[in-house]
Amino acid sequence: MFARIPPPNFSSATHRARCLTQLRSKSNGLEKYIFLNGLKERDPNLFYSILYDNMREIVPILYTPTVGDACQNYSHIWRRPEGLYVSIGDKGRIREVLATWPNLRDARIAVVTDGIRILGLGDLGANGLPISIGKLDLYIAGAGIRPTSTVPICLDLGTSTKKYLEDPLYIGVRRPRPDAKEMDEFMTEFMTAMKEVFPNLLVQFEDFSTDNAFKYLDKFRNTYKCFNDDIQGTGAVVLSGFFNAARLASEASGLPLKDHRILFFGAGSAGIGVAKQLTSFFKFMGMSEEEAKKQIWTVDSKGLITADRKGLQEHKKYFARTNYEGPPLTNLIDIINHVKPTALLGLSTIRNAFTKEVITSMAALNARPIVLPLSNPISMSEVDYEDAVEWTNGSVIFASGSPYRSYFSPSTGRTHEPGQGNNMYIFPGIGLGTLLSKASRVTDSMIEQASVALAGSLDKEETKSGLVYPRLDRIRDISAQIAMSVIRAAQNSYVDNSPQLRHVTDNVLLQYIKEQMWSPQPSKSDTKM
Missing domain, CATH: 3.40.50.10380 (Malic enzyme, N-terminal domain)
Structure with missing residues (x-):
């Protein structure tokens, strides 16, 4: 040799x-x-x-x-x-x-x-x-x-x-x-x-699969240290983006944050998981869980999901509407006209499901419509960024599951920068915080606080640019902030097993987290987390 x-x-x-x-x-x-x-x-x-x-x-x-x-x-x-x-x-x-x-x-x-x-x-x-x-x-x-x-x-x-x-x-x-x-x-x-x-x-x-995702998360989450990224990770990253998107939309319309109405197109494990996470948005506004549920509508391949539908899958029952008595609504345009949503979220994996008529209907109802086509990859995206920009004359607040490039619009004469509701923003920080806190399990509050931390992680320039997510270049700083929130949530839920971290200040804790991050540079110790 x-x-x-x-x-x-x-x-x-x-x-x-x-x-x-x-x-x-x-x-x-x-x-x-x-x-x-x-x-x-x-x-x-x-x-x-x-x-x-x-x-x-x-x-x-x-x-x-x-x-x-x-x-x-x-x-x-x-x-x-x-x-x-x-x-x-x-x-x-x-x-x-x-x-x-x-x-x-x-x-x-x-x-x-x-x-x-x-x-x-x-x-x-x-x-x-x-x-x-x-x-x-x-x-x-x-x-x-x-x-x-x-x-x-x-x-x-x-x-x-x-x-x-x-x-x-x-x-x-x-x-x-x-x-x-x-x-x-x-x-x-x-x-x-x-x-x-x-x-x-x-x-x-x-x-x-949708049924198994919910089943095994429910079966194992209180016994083992685990979480489901499709349900909880996607939900957390979308909740984070929605905090910022709703703020931008309300600034344009004057609508109180608690009055936003969210329509989900797609009701699999990801769709229902995200919808459940977004009830936290309304709970932060002081609503009860039942009040929060009423601000969310779900749609599957058969149309608007109502409680009187025969053979309704178990995971779809949570958001099934009990206050609709008309004929089944199966057309998305009809559903939009009935619900009058401020936000339309896609988790359907149906390419181009959000047609020009769908997007213009959203724009007619809202000064700044929130449109989040979250299906991956791009070949499954409900609407492309360029189309969403052109069909709303640039007013759309947009974030997708897969990455789109910035787009110069001839109609608006400016460059528009899309958001990406990428789970990468959230799950690394959740993992790091869980490991450093030595948490015995991953609680709902740990996921929720990760979302809040991500929403608050935009810097001044990103906020000024009207972004709903920070730029990916800063991912390690973002992950450190999320990890800190996850550690604090674990401590507050009494599931942590790192007592030395309980009484340090946030500044000291954040510095500790950054010191534990492995780096590929040779000078960095390879004995870190």
Whole structure:
């Protein structure tokens, strides 16, 4: 074996520039993803350094939207083991499988998916692992979580997607997904084994089916240290953006904040999870929970969700309207005219569901309509940013799930900057705060206070520019502020186990949090969180 000695004139700075040049020479997102994946294997320190310094450019490759392409093609681009697969065939010996993880003592945070509902792309089965990998890369870059403490996990439970079952290169088990009984038995064994093998681990559930997302969050949240990013993370980041969006809209219209009316188009786990989180907005205005619920309407593929609908799914009942007695409202325009919402949120994964008529109807009702098409990736977005700007003559307050570029509007003669309701703003800080507080579980108040902290994190220039979210360049400062709020909420709920942090001032606590963040620079100690 020949020694790998660099050239005599090798320069780290030049090699860094070389890597960026190579990355930017790739012709499409998937090729860029594969290049970055290889760089992380060869030189993880360089990979994370480049990621941290080029967040706006690289996050859309490692996360939405390109990670969707990576998942769909994962069996064909697979190079080496990257995470941990736990198969349905491992039932009865899951603990043994988990114990094969090489960094057992270091493990602190896991992202777990079963690949059934990846980014609105459907059941991708074992191809869903890049979602867990990408989320953990964002924990590392966004909150300074140490790379060796992360555990990406895909539950390989089969797939109902025929093309994968017939693909000779498919990486997963070739069988239909388990029924509810077998799935419940598997998840109970899995979570019990996780706590035994990784006693200090925080588990983030990712992209489970709607029913299972709610079921397993409710089943495990009070026993294990876990949260569901699709339900709680998305809800928290949208609540944060809505605080700022509602303020901007009310400044333009004079409408009291408590009188905002929110219409959700899409009532899956993400939609209902976000809607439940947004009741906190109205509770902050002094409303009761029942009063807050009345300000929110939900719509699914059958139309406005009402309590008298036969066969209504359990998770949809919370916001089902009891005060509507007319014929079923199935057309979105008719629903908008009935509800007269100030905000329209999309979590439907239906491309272009917000037509020109829908957006102009919102603009006719509001001086500054709030339009949040939150479905990922962009190919599933309910409306594109340029269209929303043009159809409202620039008055729209907009934030999307996937990133859009700033847009110069010929009709308004100025450049408009979109917001992105990116979960990356929220989950790294939640994770960091949970770990540093050594919380025994993740409470609702910890999620809620993370949202409040994000809403208040805009700097003067961002506020002056009318943004609803801060710019991603400041993600580590933002994560530190969120972590501090999460720690305080854990302390107030008496679920923390770091007594030395309870009586320090906020300034001291914030400094401590920043000192614990891992950095890819060689001079930084690698013994941090």
